[in-house]
Amino acid sequence: MLEPSNPDIDVDALMTRVQHEVLRRQYGTPSESAVLGTLDISNLTALIAAAAAHGGPRSVWPGRLWFVPRPLQRLGLRAIGWLLRDQQAYNAALVQALREAVTIATRLDASVRELEARVRALENRG
Numbered sequence: 001m002l003e004p005s006n007p008d009i010d011v012d013a014l015m016t017r018v019q020h021e022v023l024r025r026q027y028g029t030p031s032e033s034a035v036l037g038t039l040d041i042s043n044l045t046a047l048i049a050a051a052a053a054h055g056g057p058r059s060v061w062p063g064r065l066w067f068v069p070r071p072l073q074r075l076g077l078r079a080i081g082w083l084l085r086d087q088q089a090y091n092a093a094l095v096q097a098l099r100e101a102v103t104i105a106t107r108l109d110a111s112v113r114e115l116e117a118r119v120r121a122l123e124n125r126g
Contacts, residue, residue: 023050041102048098055091057081 027049061073
């Protein structure tokens with residue numbers, strides 16, 4: 001069992017690792033091209049998937065507010081959706097930009113690896 005006074009354990013780093021692993025398992029693993037390359041984007045793709053899942057309009061009433069009647073719940077959800085529609089559009093655009101940034105990063109990583117292989121081949125020839 002872990003001792004609470006153990007200075008060798010970084011609780012924040014451990015929690016971050018646990019959260020990343022939960023996100024990776026919940027939203028899947030990255031594509032094969034990312035796994036084969038040296039660039040590890042599994043954490044980024046998991047975080048982007050989580051942001052996409054939670055960036056849209058709320059469709060379920062919070063459980064701790066169970067006492068609110070159903071018609072008021074629907075009205076409340078519609079009001080919140082209407083008030084936050086600009087933020088939801090911003091979130092969707094941001095998620096799309098992040099996905100494109102990850103795609104560009106993987107392409108750049110592949111290009112760099114290809115150029116490094118060419119440089120090594122030229123060095124070995126000369």
